[in-house]
Amino acid sequence: MEHLPKITSAEISMLWSTYIGDTMGICVLKHFLQTCEDQEIKTIINLALKSAQDHVTQISDLFINEGIPLPNGFGEQDVNLQAKKLFSDITYLRYLHHMGRTGLNSYSLAKSVSARKDVRNLFKQFSDQTETLYDRNAELMQEKGVFIRSPYISYPDKVEYITERSFLGGLLGHRRPLLGVEIAHVGINIEVANVGKTILLGFSQVAQSKKISDYFKDGYELGKKMVEDFIIKLKEDDNSYPSTWDSTITNSTDAPFSDKLMLFHTNAQSAIGIGDFGLAIAASLRKDLTVTYEGYILRVGAYAEEGVKLLIDHGWFEKPPQSIDRESLRNQNK
Template sequence: MVKHTPKLTSSEVSMLWSTYIGDTMSICVLTHFLQTCEDQDVKPLIELALGYSIEHVAQLSDLFTKEGIPIPNGFGKQDVNLQAKKLFSDVTYMRYLHHMGRTGLNSYSLAKSVSARKDVRNLFKEFSNQNETLFDRNTELMQEKGVFIRSPYMDYPEKVEYVTERKFLGGLIGHRRPLLGVEIAHLGINIEVANVAKTILLGFSQVAQSKKLSDYFKDGYELGKKMVEDFMIKLKEDDNSYPSTWDSTITNSKEAPFSDKLMLFHSNAQSAIGIGDFGLAIAASLRKDVTLNYEGYILKLGAYAEQGAKLLIDHGWFEKPPQSIDRESLRNQNK
């Protein structure tokens, strides 16, 4: 008996679509990184990441064609200028790979968990395995070169204890208990993520063709800077260690390696990643002042992302994601 292959679910279509868009963007970014990379130890990692993205686009294009789904436009050769000079340092390239690899660890797991069809689950499993390989190799190279950003350290607990007082949850004023290990971990991660965003956005602001977009990227840089300062304060209040200084080496190039469209989309993607990270941090944090801090930045980052989405729409660059049928509109057509 021949088994019938069911249609893709809404979750599967959405995850496949966003993965395709992200990989076309990655191809553009990584192609320029590879063109300008000077460190012979870093080049093979960029080549590996680029090869994976090219392979993903081919596999997803084939699946979309078989399913009768239009292949998204995404990004292409018109969105990258291989003649443009180097904008970021090779250390930034490694940290970029680390940041995007960490994001991939989360997104591919989520994509597989919401997928029903075996071929789609296998596809995301393959993507996840590739991402883990790249992530591990890049992490090891960063450690070898002494540029890996470790989470803050803390003393080991000496015994098992139980919470006996509600003041453990803390308040907005007065004495607060020391931060939990998990709270320290999330603050450290979010400092690192904000630092990645700061570097990328500052570089984008330097080369954007549009003055409005240049200002927008600079605003994002300032928002990231404020996040880092506030998260560092939380760590320093309890005399905790904190991540080392971020290498934000940006050249003096004024040539844009990427189109304004790609840089704006990239900025919005970073905002989405940040909002997701803050949501996870809220779920893991019990001190009220810490969760309130994250909640405030979710609102600010959400407003920044909304402004970016409006700019994409205004420029005609917002490719509509898959969506359900507008039944109300169909009904009105018959009236």
């Protein structure tokens, strides 16, 4: 029998986060499936739901074998399948496209920091499933004419080298046109913010707590400002920009999800957004772009912190795996 060392801090953390995220995803997808009217979109939702359920089952088996307690995560108490439709079917597609892109990045990172073969294989399987889902979802979005493409640029016609440091630009005065990779990241952040705005506006409409509803509305306003600022960056160079069209939100005030789930979901989306800004900074050479992204990292970080405080105040913040507090143990013996 093959000897398996204990799973590392990175492995247990990635598995734990995946478990929590997929139990939340199962709740969201069940309501999407219940209320979706388009049969083609229903097929995609069902595929995503089965993948999330498979992930939860496999991580549960691994944790049980390792003697690790299963997280509570989310369950039937966090979704109301009788609640009316809140978002349009097209929103479901856009949401799955966004979450699929996030999943591909997350599983790639998780595999790269995992040592044990069975854990690496698990994350490879999760990545393969997500890639299949992403491709099918992207193809359906294109068939329905709702796939948001990155802005186009003219093809390069020669090879050039940069010889002036002014290429990096400054905060004031004339700046060089945006690079293709810079345009791509600005476009991605516009689309992600638009999806986030739609979700947050819907959440603010159905949240049971006024304080939490107001929190979602604040997030919507932050996302709105973000989109405006990023579009200005593209317009300055006469670049095209992604559609700002927001998917339809119904007039329903029935909460399909618990306030706990919606708050956790919003916090997770904030973390994803901060990660996207970090990637954009790494790819951007123009100083004004870097400053803009850094500013939004601070603003979204502060917004996320308020969300965590709300989770803690309501007793909803499940403690992630952490190292032993040695100082606390020493104090117990005194």
